Amino acid sequence: MSSNLDNTIKKVLADDRSDENDVRAATAPHQRDFPYDREEEAQVTRREFCNFLGLTSAALFVGAAGFAGKAAIDARDTPQLSSARIEGAEALAPGSSLNFRYPTDKDSAILIRTLDGELHAFGQKCTHLSCPVYFERSHQRLECPCHDGAFDAKTGNVLYGPPPRPLDSIKLDVRSDGAVWAIGREAGSSEGLI
Numbered sequence: 001m002s003s004n005l006d007n008t009i010k011k012v013l014a015d016d017r018s019d020e021n022d023v024r025a026a027t028a029p030h031q032r033d034f035p036y037d038r039e040e041e042a043q044v045t046r047r048e049f050c051n052f053l054g055l056t057s058a059a060l061f062v063g064a065a066g067f068a069g070k071a072a073i074d075a076r077d078t079p080q081l082s083s084a085r086i087e088g089a090e091a092l093a094p095g096s097s098l099n100f101r102y103p104t105d106k107d108s109a110i111l112i113r114t115l116d117g118e119l120h121a122f123g124q125k126c127t128h129l130s131c132p133v134y135f136e137r138s139h140q141r142l143e144c145p146c147h148d149g150a151f152d153a154k155t156g157n158v159l160y161g162p163p164p165r166p167l168d169s170i171k172l173d174v175r176s177d178g179a180v181w182a183i184g185r186e187a188g189s190s191e192g193l194i
């Protein structure tokens with residue numbers, strides 16, 4: 001690499017049309033005062049670039065892990081929750097889903113009646129980076145559009161993709177009049193991974 005550079009410099013200096021010799025003569029005193037090693041600088045620059053890449057990757061990894069960890073802690077810290085009726089749940093057809101809010105108006109959740117008629121409900125936040133999951137009817141599973149994650153519609157367990165743990169599950173109570181109530185929420189545990 002440096003011999004190629006030396007050859008090129010020699011050629012330029014040997015060319016009568018080049019003013020490189022004049023430039024070198026004019027700048028020689030400055031170059032003595034402020035020596036400049038092109039090869040050494042290239043190496044430093046490469047080293048700095050590698051350090052930069054390493055630091056950036058580490059920062060991204062720590063940021064994503066922190067984000068997922070905070071979401072898990074937030075979910076576990078949920079205090080005693082009051083019950084809330086899920087409007088329209090009793091009429092939900094098998095193989096379809098219904099969105100509702102629980103435990104607060106800010107928390108979106110999803111209720112699914114699977115093909116066998118069972119009801120299951122989950123917090124809608126993906127456990128990877130909190131994108132909202134949706135019920136994909138043709139595959140009868142919950143999918144996350146952000147990074148191709150998927151969850152089992154009965155258990156909330158991760159089927160594939162980057163999510164580190166199952167969805168938060170919402171406990172249900174079907175009352176004698178057929179009304180469906182949300183009565184609590186439980187953070188998805190990584191022990192439930194399949």
Ligand code: FES
Nearest residue numbers: 126128129144149
């Ligand atoms: S946010 Fe759901 S897979 Fe990344």
